[in-house]
Amino acid sequence: MLNNMGNLSAQDQISETIINWAATRLDEIVFEPKDGFYSFNIVVDAYEKGAEELHKIKQTYREKYFHNAKLSTVVVKDAFEILGSSNVKYNKLFINTSIDGTHVLIVLDNASYQCDQTIDLIYNKFADLQVRYFHEEQNIKIGLMCDSDKLDVNSIKEDGFGFGYDFINIESIF
Numbered sequence: 001m002l003n004n005m006g007n008l009s010a011q012d013q014i015s016e017t018i019i020n021w022a023a024t025r026l027d028e029i030v031f032e033p034k035d036g037f038y039s040f041n042i043v044v045d046a047y048e049k050g051a052e053e054l055h056k057i058k059q060t061y062r063e064k065y066f067h068n069a070k071l072s073t074v075v076v077k078d079a080f081e082i083l084g085s086s087n088v089k090y091n092k093l094f095i096n097t098s099i100d101g102t103h104v105l106i107v108l109d110n111a112s113y114q115c116d117q118t119i120d121l122i123y124n125k126f127a128d129l130q131v132r133y134f135h136e137e138q139n140i141k142i143g144l145m146c147d148s149d150k151l152d153v154n155s156i157k158e159d160g161f162g163f164g165y166d167f168i169n170i171e172s173i174f
Contacts, residue, residue, distance in 0.1 A: 064099045072102040075133055075140055079106060082125045088112040091147045091168050094161040101139025105161065113146035 072095050083090055083106070092107035112118065126142045133140040145151075153164060153173050164173030 061099050065097065068099065068102050069097045071133065071140075072097050072104060075102065075104060075129065075142065078129055079104065079126065079142055082122060082129070083108075086118055086122055088118060088122060091166070092151075092153075092173065093163075093165045093167070094153075094156050094173075095163040096159070096161040097163070098160070101141070103141045103143070103161070105143045105145060105156065107145045107147045107151065109147055113144065119144065 076093065076095070080090070089109040089112050090106050091109050094105040094107070096103040096105075122144065130140045130142060156164065157174055162174075165171070166173050
């Protein structure tokens with residue numbers, strides 16, 4: 001449509017101007033932040049690519065966590081063999097497994113825990129056990145604790161231990 005002067009109408013003219021302007025600035029508008037902000041499409045695309053990467057990272061963490069959980073079963077079995085060979089009675093077991101490693105907490109009966117020589121021997125054997133599994137790029141910690149009526153399993157859970165088992169009552173604690 002022509003205006004009085006034989007030119008394009010204002011609407012057509014502004015449309016053409018915007019198209020020309022946009023065509024010369026695609027990289028600037030799309031890939032560069034404007035006033036500190038990126039375009040919607042860049043944000044969506046980055047999110048989608050990030051979501052794919054996030055999925056890969058999560059899968060790697062899941063695999064590492066599961067590997068550590070499986071390794072904790074081996075460590076616990078070996079620890080129980082050490083305790084059994086020393087005639088030490090254990091009442092409870094707590095495990096804190098993460099992608100960084102495993103912390104095993106074994107709660108001993110009072111009589112077993114009070115024998116200093118036995119505890120020293122067990123800790124020395126546990127130290128060897130920890131070193132053996134640490135070489136598999138795992139951070140393994142094994143601790144002992146004396147059982148008592150005041151043992152607060154909720155505090156243990158709050159400390160990150162996601163698995164708890166009571167050998168006296170033969171049941172999961174959590």
